[in-house]
Every structure is written in structure tokens, then in C-alpha cells.
Amino acid sequence: MIKHVKQILFQGLLFIVGTSLFAQTNNDNPQDTTEVIQYEHFLRVIEATLEDYYRDYSSTDKQTDSIIKALGYDDNDVPEFSDSIYCQRLSEMNEMSPFQLDCNPDVVSVIKFFTKKRRGFTSVVLGRSKLYFDMYEEKLAKHDMPIELKYLSVIESGLRPQVKSRAGALGLWQFMYRTGKYYGLNQNSYIDERMDPEMATEAACLYLKKLHSMYDDWNMALAAYNAGPGNVNKAIRRSGGKMTYWEIRPYLPRETQGYVPNFIAMSYMLTYHAEHNIRAREAKFHDFEVDTVCLRSGLHMEVIDSLINWPVEDIIALNPIFKTTYIPKGEPSRCIQIPTSYIGKWIEFEDSIYKLDSLIYKTTVEEERVVEENALVHYVRSGQTLGHIADRYGTTVRNIMNWNNMSSTRLAIGQKLTIYSKGSAPQTKVETPETKAPTAPYKEPTTGTLHTIRSGDNLWVIAKERGVSVDELKKLNPGLNYRDLKVGQKIRVK
16 A cells, blocks of 8 residues: 555656756746757767777777687687697786696686587676776776786676675675675675675775785685685695695685686686687676766665666666665765766756655655654654664664564564653563463454454554553453464454
């Protein structure tokens, strides 16, 4: 019902705001309108020129097409090369790399697998790399780290910032919760910084730099990134004190035994993809097509979409840090990534976006209502958590959950929460096994006036709503565990 009301209100508000903007536009001086049209045309020409320049400057597609054409490949050709060619190319890469890009049977085997079975994956990540690799290179250069480490994220996540492993590792660089927390990647109900591309890349640089300082070997650092320093140290001991990756490899976990060969093979694939007749998949976003705007307050993505036609799925794709479609306000402000093509609309409609968001999400329900001298009902608003609500009323999350028969801290917009003032909450009698009287199992009634339990209900709320006392409800429902009411459960109220 609330959702339906919101849809009607949302459409009405859109009409009002749109009408207001239309009226305002038509009241403008015709000369002002002509000037606006002129400078908008001027800016569009400049923006298009810059985009073409950056696209041409940063693109490797022309070089790829040139190599493929020179080699005479048809679209469906899958080239094969001798092991000596693979080793020669790795040797050339090795000359420019601090990694030990060994050419051994294990590495060659993985390269052959990638060139035959993972061609589509290589094409996809080449496309995705156009949004991330420039940023990776900038971060790595800042920390004076090997540029080849950008390929590690491909092995970790396939350049998907929201991918989560079975073990719980998350993001482009696949941070576990504790490791991410240690390197400053926090999370709450609305954000997880492990999914933020820039923050996670900065954290990955710091972590990899630390691992390299421990082993003074980049392949060992990669092994420790995958398996943890503890497992690498065990492998060193079991190997009798060997200190290179290939020497301790047999003593590492099975996944880590394939980790460095996979890294070398993917480094090879992204360097020599043209020689293998692989083109980049069309990129949805290039880094030069993205800008930043900072928000004055929290916003809902649906409102942004409704006013400037920036699809919610694209907002999420460029801002994967958010767990929901709500963008909470940050400290001191929250900045989001936005395509440059929407910047003009954002500036034009920015005030309307905030106004519409506030009208839809913050006034569709009242915030609180006093129900008796020492208690009130709080209506959950967008962006609120139990912690925020508990702080506001000077109580604890556990108290609110107990008063409202909640088994989870998850909240819904418009949900009713009963809040008691200090010292006024109903006292529950503590029963021991010796004093607790046996009760028959509760059977849902089929006669009388019935009430179906809703989220947030407790006996006190139901009693007030139905005009009866809590004691009467208990007598009408013998055997009812009123501390553990279930949503959908029926009780008798008369």
C-alpha cells in the first residue's frame, strides 16, 4: 500500500516540478533563451571535441586492428604458436618487468588454455579495462610499484567491482572483510568500500607494498596476497628455507600453486591479444567519459533517473560502493561518478532533484506520534538505522528490538517502532525453570475477532490499537509466546 501511494505521489510531484520548470522557462526573456542556446551549443562542441581527442589518444583499437590485418586473420581464426614463441614473448616482457615471468611448462599450459578457452573473457576484460586501468596505473605510479600489478585485478575479479567470492572476498581486488578493514575499507548498511574502485585500489597498493617489503620478491608477494603470509611462511619452512615462489610452490595451497602462472598468462594475453586475434569488447564506459559531482544530502537513484534520465543500473555500475539504490550523505559530503554527458542536466536539475527526493521520501509518512505519556511510535525514514534511532531516543538497539519483537536489525521505510522513555518500558517477569508454569502449545484461534501479526507488532501496540489491555490479550490467547510473535500469526483480540 505504501509503495502504491509513493508511486502516485511520485508521478504527481514529477508533474508539478515539470510544470513549474516549464513555466519558468517560458517566462524567461527570449534574448536570455537565445544566449543559453548559444553557450549550450558551444559547450557541446567543446565536449564532443575533447571526447574524440581522448578516445583517439587512449585507444589501442587502431593498433590492434593494424596487427590483425597485417597477420591476415579472419574473424574466426584462433592462432596457435610454438612454445618457443611464447617463451620469446615472455622473455621480451621480462626485460621490462621486475617480476620473474618464467617460461616453464606450467605457465605455457595456462597460456594455451587462455588462448583457446578464455578468449571471450580476455575480450571482455580488455573492454572493462578502459574504465579502470588508467586509474590503476596512476595509483601504482604514486606508490612506485610495478605497472604489471594492474593485471592482478583481472585474475582476482575479472574487473567486476561487485563480485563476491564464496569465502566472502569482495571487490575488484577481492578483499576479505578484516583485511579491508585494516586498510581503511569500511562498510555499513548502505556502503561497502571494498567495492569502491579507487579506495580499494589504494588499499591494494598498500597491502601489496607491505607484502613485498616482507619477502623482497614480487612473485612471493603475489602468493601471500592470495594465500596469506601465514601459508607462505609455512611453505618456506616445509621447503627447507627456500625463498622464491617456484621453489616453495609445491608446498603452497593448490589454488596458490596456480595463482602466479595465471597472473603471468593473463599478463601475456593482455599484452599480445592482437597476435591472438582478440579484440576488446565495446566498453560501456571509458575513464575520460566520467566526471564527479558531490552531493549536499542523501539521494535516491530513482529520483535522479526520473529527472535527468540517468538509468539506475548505470548509476550503480559507476558507483558500485552502494549496497542499495539509496546514496547516503557522507562526511563532509558524498561524491559520485557521473558520465560527462549528464553533467549539463545535473546542473540544470540539481535543486529539483533534492526537492523531489525530499518530498517523496521524507514527507510521505510522519516521523513520530506520541501514543501515551511515556511512549511513542517512530516511523522509519529513509537512511535511518536502528543505531541512529537508538541514539536519538537515548536507548539501545537491543531495547528497540525487544520492544518491537524484532529478530533482525533490517528496517523498512514507514515501519512503526514503539519507543519507551527511560524507566517506563514494561517490565518482563524473569522466570526460572522452577517457577515457570507449564503451558499448552499455542493453537491459533478460529473464532472471535482475530488480528494478523505484522512487522513491528507487540502486545502493547496491538492492545492500544484494538482498545483492550495487554492482560486481556494474554487471557484470550493461552499458550501464546508474546515475546516471539511471528509475522502472519493470528491472535484473538475479542
